[in-house]
Amino acid sequence: MQAGDAAKLARVLALLGSDFAGERASAALAASRLMKRLGLTWADVLMPRPEGADPRRTAPPPPDVLSAVESRLRQCQRENEELRRGMAQLRRRLEARIQRPPAREEDEE
Structure with a gap:
């Protein structure tokens, strides 16, 4: 994942702590859509990969x-x-x- 995509995902995920249910739901949906657009799974994001490995090319x-x-x-x-x-x-x-x-x-x- 590129740095810009990671930063965007971090901003979206930060909204999961909102006091408003609608904002939390929107953040979850936005995170899911971003992951889909990038062709990544949560396992790709949460599990460390060797440096330089592109999970979109190996999966x-x-x-x-x-x-x-x-x-x-x-x-x-x-x-x-x-x-x-x-x-x-x-x-x-x-x-x-x-x-x-x-x-x-x-x-x-």
């Missing part, structure tokens, strides 16, 4: 991200297969026209 992506990527990959594969079939069909049509040139008007008379 696997969340399952919802993986499933979205896999879904998009399958969609791209289907689109590629459809494009290959379309290209093959166009190639066959082109080859058929090259092998059988169109009739000229002179030949018809």
Whole structure:
């Protein structure tokens, strides 16, 4: 976590000691959103890591991200297969026209 993000999280967490329930709830929600945006868990923040290690690079992506990527990959594969079939069909049509040139008007008379 970068210093600016850590400072922001510290300011938000300080509001958890507020006398007002709404302010405490807002602070908790803001802290949770900040953590999500940074791609971190509370364990990442609370457990010390070796200096220079970036937890966003060592932790696997969340399952919802993986499933979205896999879904998009399958969609791209289907689109590629459809494009290959379309290209093959166009190639066959082109080859058929090259092998059988169109009739000229002179030949018809």
